Amino acid sequence: MRIGQVAEKAGTPVETVRYYEKIGLLPPPDRELNGYRDYRQSHLDRLMFIRRCRNLDMAQDEIRELVRLADRPGADCSEVDSLLARHLEHVRERLEELRQLESTLSRLQQACSEGRTVAECGILGGLSDDLTGDLPHGSHNHIPGSHGSR
Template sequence: MKIGEVAQQAGIPVETVRYYEKIGLLPQPDRQANGYRRYRQSHLDRLLFIRRCRNLDMAQDEIRELVRLADQPDADCSEVDALLARHLEHVRERLEELQQLESTLSRLQQACSEGRTVAECGILGGLSDELTGNLPHDSHNHIPGSHGTR
């Protein structure tokens, strides 16, 4: 298969296939005489595995570890279980943070009533107060780990 075919079958952009090759999640394919990459079923299987892991919001390091473990079919699966347990704990922490975020946004929205001017806006005032530390808040103002590396 050519890169466009494997990307289409995996449901991901061609650039993502190249990226996974670059970072070592996907083995380098053989090259044909004309220089084109030649992907095999094993490449497609790996891409589908990675996509499923990404759909579960797993980080690249977690996926890399799962790939490493999957390449050892006779090994004890306790490491896989431990990795999943850590990821599940991370998801639960993020859910709590999202619930706190929802509560804060709900309080801010309730601070505004109809017919007031922007100068009197409780939402803008609440956001300004939070910046100076007057609103109760968690130790961070956004969901950690939702952007960047985890």
């Protein structure tokens, strides 16, 4: 398969396939005589595996570790279980952070009443105040998938 074909079958942009090769999540394919990459079913399977991990919001390092472990089918799966347990704990922490964020945003929204000017806006005033006490610890990173492994 060519890169466009494997990307389409995996539902992944071509640039992402190249990126996964570059960072070592996807093994480099063989090259045809004309220089084109020749992807095999194993590449598609790996791309689908990575995509499923990304859908579970796993970070690249977590995926890299799972790929490493998957390449050792006879090994004890306790490392896989441990990795998943750490990821689940991170998800639970993020859920709590999101609940706290929701509460803070709700309080800000309640600070606004109709018929006022922007200068009198309770939301903008609240955003100008120090909210560090309202924000959950570690909330500096709320971009899905951007957490590192622990």
